[in-house]
Amino acid sequence: xxxxxxxxxxxxxxxxxxxxxxxxxQVTRRFxxxxxxxxxxxxxxxxxxxxxxxxAVDNVSLNIARGSIFGLVGESGCGKSTLGRxxxxxxxxxxxxxxxxxxxxxDGSLTPAALLRLQMVFQNPMxxxxxxxxxxxxxxxGAIYHGVIARRQRTxxxxxLLAEVGLSADAxxxxxxxFSGGQRQRIGIARALSVSPDFLICDEPVAALDxxxxxxxxxxxxxxxxxxxxxxxxxSHDLGVVxxxxxxxxxxxxxxxxxxxxxxxxxxxxxHPYTKALLEQAPSIKAGRRAYRPIEGEIPSPFAPxxxxxxxxxxxxxxxxxxxxxxxxxxxxxxxxRCWLLNDGSR
Amino acid sequence: xxxxxxxxxxxxxxxxxxxxxxxxxVARPVNGVNFQLRRGExxxxxxxxxxxxxxxxxxxxxxxxxxxxxxxxxIRLNGLDLTKIDESEMRRHRGRSVSMIFQDPxxxxxxxxxxxxxxxxxxxxxxxxxxxEAMTIAEGALERVGIPAPRLRxxxxxxxxxxxxxxxxxxxxxxxxxxxxxxADEPTTALDVTIQSQILNLVQTLVRQNDAALVWITHxLSVVxxxxxxxxxxxxxxxxxIGSVxxxxxxxxHPYTIGLINSxxxxxxxxxxxxxxPGGPPSPFRLPPGCAFAPRCAKAATICETNPPxxxxxxxxxxxxxxx
Numbered sequence: 098x099x100x101x102x103x104x105x106x107x108x109x110x111x112x113x114x115x116x117x118x119x120x121x122x123q124v125t126r127r128f129x130x131x132x133x134x135x136x137x138x139x140x141x142x143x144x145x146x147x148x149x150x151x152x153a154v155d156n157v158s159l160n161i162a163r164g165s166i167f168g169l170v171g172e173s174g175c176g177k178s179t180l181g182r183x184x185x186x187x188x189x190x191x192x193x194x195x196x197x198x199x200x201x202x203x204d205g206s207l208t209p210a211a212l213l214r215l216q217m218v219f220q221n222p223m224x225x226x227x228x229x230x231x232x233x234x235x236x237x238x239g240a241i242y243h244g245v246i247a248r249r250q251r252t253x254x255x256x257x258l259l260a261e262v263g264l265s266a267d268a269x270x271x272x273x274x275x276f277s278g279g280q281r282q283r284i285g286i287a288r289a290l291s292v293s294p295d296f297l298i299c300d301e302p303v304a305a306l307d308x309x310x311x312x313x314x315x316x317x318x319x320x321x322x323x324x325x326x327x328x329x330x331x332x333s334h335d336l337g338v339v340x341x342x343x344x345x346x347x348x349x350x351x352x353x354x355x356x357x358x359x360x361x362x363x364x365x366x367x368x369h370p371y372t373k374a375l376l377e378q379a380p381s382i383k384a385g386r387r388a389y390r391p392i393e394g395e396i397p398s399p400f401a402p403x404x405x406x407x408x409x410x411x412x413x414x415x416x417x418x419x420x421x422x423x424x425x426x427x428x429x430x431x432x433x434x435r436c437w438l439l440n441d442g443s444r
Numbered sequence: 445x446x447x448x449x450x451x452x453x454x455x456x457x458x459x460x461x462x463x464x465x466x467x468x469x470v471a472r473p474v475n476g477v478n479f480q481l482r483r484g485e486x487x488x489x490x491x492x493x494x495x496x497x498x499x500x501x502x503x504x505x506x507x508x509x510x511x512x513x514x515x516x517x518x519i520r521l522n523g524l525d526l527t528k529i530d531e532s533e534m535r536r537h538r539g540r541s542v543s544m545i546f547q548d549p550x551x552x553x554x555x556x557x558x559x560x561x562x563x564x565x566x567x568x569x570x571x572x573x574x575x576x577e578a579m580t581i582a583e584g585a586l587e588r589v590g591i592p593a594p595r596l597r598x599x600x601x602x603x604x605x606x607x608x609x610x611x612x613x614x615x616x617x618x619x620x621x622x623x624x625x626x627x628a629d630e631p632t633t634a635l636d637v638t639i640q641s642q643i644l645n646l647v648q649t650l651v652r653q654n655d656a657a658l659v660w661i662t663h664x665l666s667v668v669x670x671x672x673x674x675x676x677x678x679x680x681x682x683x684x685x686i687g688s689v690x691x692x693x694x695x696x697x698h699p700y701t702i703g704l705i706n707s708x709x710x711x712x713x714x715x716x717x718x719x720x721x722p723g724g725p726p727s728p729f730r731l732p733p734g735c736a737f738a739p740r741c742a743k744a745a746t747i748c749e750t751n752p753p754x755x756x757x758x759x760x761x762x763x764x765x766x767x768x
Contacts, residue, residue, distance in 0.1 A: 172636035277724050278493070307492035307663060312707035312718040319717065334637065337666075341709035341718065360714060378641040380666035382693060382708055389645035389670070392638055395606050411638075 118163035118328050119184065119296065124193035126154040126179055151399045153179040155352035166322060166329045168343030168360065170336060172396060175349040178300055181332045185217045185298045197296065213243055216294035220301040222281035226273040232284055233269040240291040262287045263317060279310035286317065300332045315342060336379045340364050348372050351399060351407040358432035368434040371408045406437065414438060451483035454624045454657050460517035462503045471728040473499040475681030478755060481625065486651055486658045488668035491678035494725055497661045501627040505544050506534040521625060540570040543618040547630040549610035553602040559613055560598030563620060570621045585616040589646060608639035619650060629661045644671050665704060669693055677701045680726055680736035687760035697767040700737045
């Protein structure tokens, strides 16, 4: 949407149509937990429960502007990684659709070349790099297979990719275990870049790294987003990192987006009680010694999400209606939140 | 720092060095660590992976197995040097006067025993209690760490609890015998923000109530800022800076501490470059002869490469030839 794009730091004065680079429209993803043989036998005999469903992503809509970095934050199990995998087309949606550069991702006419434009960077580079492949093969295999480069160009190509992510040329001949965590993540990023994508989905790319190394990778991602004009969906639980890196942020809780806004606006004026709690409780070096005032309770089981607003059992300001009806998303295009109290009040 | 009254020294780690003798050479993950801990105090030990913070914690509990060993130094718990006693005597202290909380409660708790049984084992090892009495003590302990329906939970297995609840159980077990010193190794790293803040709140309260001393090992400076009285920053097996949280975090003096604090996103304008420390830490097999941070340090001079700087007094000190 044009109104979101105008908030972006990277706005390059685009028309309304191209502003939204990826549109996630009412995407829902359900997983079925199949019962074991014994349980299904019991079920057939009329005792015991049938298959159980988890709605990992529940009717989520997002617009990601071209050239922006979109942050998706939430605690474990909120569905942020599932949504990322749907956006990367690693997982189909149960309903709803993802439209990437005006092409629906489930469209049969989508060519492999078009799909190369979407690449993913994973959290754990040790698990996502083949331990028995040399770095050269890891980062050039995809490009050669898809005809981005010819096989004889691979050495030059590998060296220039490695230089771009801050590794020396001799890295090409080593194996993943010979690198530190930060260097491995650089290799993972180089592999994603090897097919010249214009959209990167980064799922917790710095969560496993030490602070000083994390800063190096964040700087690298910022440089790449500018130099290559990349759009990014950045999934993280770390609010400090998201605040630093992202243009727009969505907060997820139990499969739903509870609030989304331009980063500066969200951190300055959080509207949803869950966002407020997250911001208040995120440890900060500047906060100094303090008494913690944690919100009560735990994240409910996604098998049996609470009725009404999903946050109401833990919400410090919940009213009776919150447990009864699910609140609609309210606010303007720029700053949306899902809370009854906002609905009744000034907004 | 303003906090509950801080009392006598309960734990004194004096020039501790722990080495691992491997085929590849001798690794020195802990290379001369000194600190003191007073009753009622929470000390944060901060460092990046490989800095030796966990090995320091394990050394204090006598949990270093071959090929590792404590090479030199002393660990005095209420005056008793734990490096001089044998394993059977150590077993009497471990869990009673010094106990540990680990990062991952799922691997700490035995998956095939009930919570109650695991409590019973700890209590029976150190206190002369019968089963019924142990269960009553356990129930009270679970209640104090905020577990709902503690009596019922005693017959639960670890997998029936959430991550936050499991960590509460570990904390309850660690506190069950009223230890003087608790070593906590990244206990909230695996937890979500809202659950982490519940646990931090709980730990702060319990340490004060029990008049114990706590060593909180973490990679996260921002957790230290909210929780601890003092902080020790470790790099390549040594404490490079130690002092009150306010002193160290507000006016860091060691170039490594300064670099660490600056690389946390927060003060930098959003979208700007974060300041980063170039390079990576040295290998524990090949520590530099001088200051271990010198190869990454912008201020390093010739003396830094040859002479290791020494750490000053026990209260506030910094290990640098050119502190800020």
